Amino acid sequence: MxxxxxxxxxxxxxxxxxxxxxxxxxxxxxxxxxxxxxxxxxxxxxxxxxxxxxxxxxxxxxxxxxxxxxxxxxxxxxxxxxxxxxxxxxxxxxxxxxxxxxxxxxxxxxxxxxxxxxxxxxxxxxxxENFRFQYPMRRIKELIDSGAIGRPFFGRISFRTAHDVYAAQPWLIDNPRMIIIDVAVHLLDLACCFIGRPETLFADTLRVNPRIVGEDVATILLRMPDATCIVDASYETKSDHNTYPQTFVIVEGTEGTITLGPDYHLQVVSRGTVTNEDLIIPSHTWSSVPWNAIQDSVHAxxxxxxxxxxxxxxxxxSGAATLELMDITLGSYESAEVGSRYRVGTLLD
Ligand SMILES: NC(=O)c1ccc[n+]([C@@H]2O[C@H](COP(=O)([O-])OP(=O)(O)OC[C@H]3O[C@@H](n4cnc5c(N)ncnc54)[C@H](O)[C@@H]3O)[C@@H](O)[C@H]2O)c1
CATH class of the missing domain: 3.40.50.720 (NAD(P)-binding Rossmann-like Domain)
Incomplete structure (x- = not known):
């Protein structure tokens, strides 16, 4: 071309x-x-x-x-x-x-x-960067943009699992930088999409699985001008239900709260009215549970x-938008390494 x-x-x-x-x-x-x-x-x-x-x-x-x-x-x-x-x-x-x-x-x-x-x-x-194209995430974005919860001031975006991600992606084992750049990058993008670009962030990481080289647990606190948002990811969370590869979301605003919980249950509290919905993920002949929401986001x-x-x-x-996301993602590693807040934009200069 x-x-x-x-x-x-x-x-x-x-x-x-x-x-x-x-x-x-x-x-x-x-x-x-x-x-x-x-x-x-x-x-x-x-x-x-x-x-x-x-x-x-x-x-x-x-x-x-x-x-x-x-x-x-x-x-x-x-x-x-x-x-x-x-x-x-x-x-x-x-x-x-x-x-x-x-x-x-x-x-x-x-x-x-x-x-x-x-x-x-x-x-x-x-x-x-497909997570923001997942059907539940599009619904959340529409709700926020419609003003249903007023001005967002807090968010939590969470991806925690004990699914053996290394079986299908063995190259993750040797990556010196792992869960932040592999999956938290998606959550950081969702935080920006829902609440806006942060001004600073603080990150902490752990390696729980001794078999791998990089970090497999990460917690990142984002500070937007008028909001805070926690992004947390883990590949070592053993719980009694398997919700892999679902992302959970809470966004609190001045007029209500949006909660996306297990199995795509969406609860919206808007000006005192509560609605509950079990979201139906669009299906494709080639898609299958539990991957369906991710697969549909690829199509979207x-x-x-x-x-x-x-x-x-x-x-x-776009590439330009992604540079801002890379700055936050790589800045999270800088914060975790030095143990202090990262000023967003430093790596863009
Ligand atoms: N967006 C998502 O939800 C999502 C999910 C999983 C993986 N990914 C990303 O997709 C990418 C691929 O991951 P994967 O797990 O499919 O890896 P993979 O190793 O299964 O596939 C990568 C393929 O690239 C081929 N390849 C390597 N070097 C090449 C070259 N020089 N020329 C042509 N082919 C070459 C390899 O042989 C391999 O078949 C990664 O960047 C990963 O982070 C994204």
């Missing part, structure tokens, strides 16, 4: 990385008529052949060859963080729009370089991308 031409649907695209989570991307794209999957790429020959066969695309084991041979409107990068910069730079060099999985990078310098490379070519760029964010291409609008989770 060149910067001069405006592509029209069906948008020709490729998925790079056909591992664990990319299966959700591939199934969701197959439900979106405005796109045409032309190629898949993975260094793992077996995986890429399986994806090519299942989704009807040309297989590549080398991303450079993919970009050299195919005429693409965009790429969907679903590899892990160490290869993100290389893939985004290839896309920029070939004038191809890109979606990149979270975390965008492990270092701020890489994230800034990627965002600049795409912006310099005026190319659409979105980070696959991919639809959002297509809408942005169609209308020429900037994605909610």
């Amino acid at each position: 060149t910067t001069e031409s405006t592509p029209r649907s069906p948008y020709r695209f490729a998925v790079i990385g056909t591992g664990f989570f990319a299966q959700n991307h591939l199934h969701a794209w197959a439900e979106i008529p405005e796109v045409e999957l032309v190629a898949v790429c993975d260094i793992d020959e077996e995986r890429v052949q399986a994806a090519a066969r299942d989704f009807g695309a040309t297989p590549y084991t080398d991303a450079a060859a993919l970009f050299a041979n195919e005429d693409l409107d965009f790429v969907d990068i679903a590899t892990t963080a160490p290869t993100h910069r290389m893939m985004v730079e290839l896309a920029a060099a070939h004038g191809v729009a890109a979606i990149c999985q979270k975390p965008l990078a492990w270092e701020m310098t890489d994230a800034k370089t990627m965002v600049r490379a795409m912006a310099d070519k005026n190319l659409p760029f979105m980070v696959h 964010i991919q639809r959002h991308w297509v809408h942005c291409l169609d209308t020429g609008t900037t994605p909610e989770t």
Whole structure:
């Protein structure tokens, strides 16, 4: 795709990385008529052949060859963080729009370089930050924006489980930085989406499981101008019910409280009126419990991308927006390391 031409649907695209989570991307794209999957790429020959066969695309084991041979409107990068910069730079060099999985990078310098490379070519760029696209989170955002609870002044966004995340994602075991950049990044994004950007934060971390290198429990206190919000995540929480991979939310406002509890039970207290609802997550032929809300959010964010291409609008989770999220995410590690508050924005300067 060149910067001069405006592509029209069906948008020709490729998925790079056909591992664990990319299966959700591939199934969701197959439900979106405005796109045409032309190629898949993975260094793992077996995986890429399986994806090519299942989704009807040309297989590549080398991303450079993919970009050299195919005429693409965009790429969907679903590899892990160490290869993100290389893939985004290839896309920029070939004038191809890109979606990149979270975390965008492990270092701020890489994230800034990627965002600049795409912006310099005026190319659409979105980070696959999908939690805010979960159906329950969209409902909460709508309620807050409608004024149902007045002005939010407190939030708690929580993801706690003992699910063996290492079985499907063994690479998490050796990551020197783990739960904050793996899952709290989503919760921090939700905090910003619901309550706004913090001015400072304080983070504390633990490693409970001795088998892993990084932290598996994290608690982060965000201070917005007129609100506080706790973000907490754990991969070592053994309780009598398994709610993985659900996120629990409380947002308190001057006129009421929104609570998203286990099994997507939503309670809204608004000016003295209480409503309770068991949310029904939109289903897909390929989605299954317990993953359904996450799987539906993949479909929703991919639809959002297509809408942005169609209308020429900037994605909610654009590269530029993600730099602010990276600042908060990496700033949480700085806070935990030095044991003091992190001033939000420091890493952006
Ligand atoms: N948004 C979410 O809800 C969510 C959930 C899970 C994982 N993720 C993210 O998705 C990304 C992938 O995670 P995963 O668990 O699927 O990992 P994975 O290891 O299962 O898949 C990554 C794939 O990339 C391939 N790959 C590596 N280097 C490559 C290269 N140079 N060229 C082509 N392919 C290459 C690997 O062979 C592998 O098949 C991570 O960034 C992770 O954080 C996001």
